[in-house]
Amino acid sequence: MNLLNNCKIDFVNAAIPAANNTDDNSSILDMSGYDGVVFMTTITDSVALGVATLTVQESAANSDSAMAAITGAAATVTSAANDDLNSRLLIVDCYRPVERYVQGTLTSATQNIAFGETIAIRYNGRKCPVSQSTATVAASTSVVGS
Numbered sequence: 001m002n003l004l005n006n007c008k009i010d011f012v013n014a015a016i017p018a019a020n021n022t023d024d025n026s027s028i029l030d031m032s033g034y035d036g037v038v039f040m041t042t043i044t045d046s047v048a049l050g051v052a053t054l055t056v057q058e059s060a061a062n063s064d065s066a067m068a069a070i071t072g073a074a075a076t077v078t079s080a081a082n083d084d085l086n087s088r089l090l091i092v093d094c095y096r097p098v099e100r101y102v103q104g105t106l107t108s109a110t111q112n113i114a115f116g117e118t119i120a121i122r123y124n125g126r127k128c129p130v131s132q133s134t135a136t137v138a139a140s141t142s143v144v145g146s
Contacts, residue, residue: 005129013118035124039104042116046085050111058099
């Protein structure tokens with residue numbers, strides 16, 4: 001029982017350059033057959049007083065315009081000094097979302113924040129082993145120590 005065979009791992013958003021007004025949505029994921037999803041992204045550059053937020057949204061429809069934020073599903077941090085948030089993660093774990101479709105939304109405010117790529121891991125799948133999507137995973141392998 002290893003992580004790679006029991007979770008669906010997806011690359012859901014490219015890196016986002018520094019801005020103080022970012023509002024960028026990830027790919028939409030279908031949660032059918034999974035109990036939860038973890039979204040994670042890195043902060044690659046931060047300016048003092050910049051606010052970085054990762055929010056998970058959900059919808060019954062596979063549509064960006066129908067998405068609404070899940071209550072409490074946001075990780076927010078404010079930069080206290082230039083570069084103090086560089087190479088740190090924002091992570092939101094959403095267990096049993098009410099609606100079928102989810103996406104992550106990255107926002108920045110006040111001062112410049114740059115984000116790295118966003119990865120999503122769907123977990124507690126009802127069918128295992130899970131096959132990784134060739135659309136976002138170029139290669140993967142799993143080993144067992146002897």
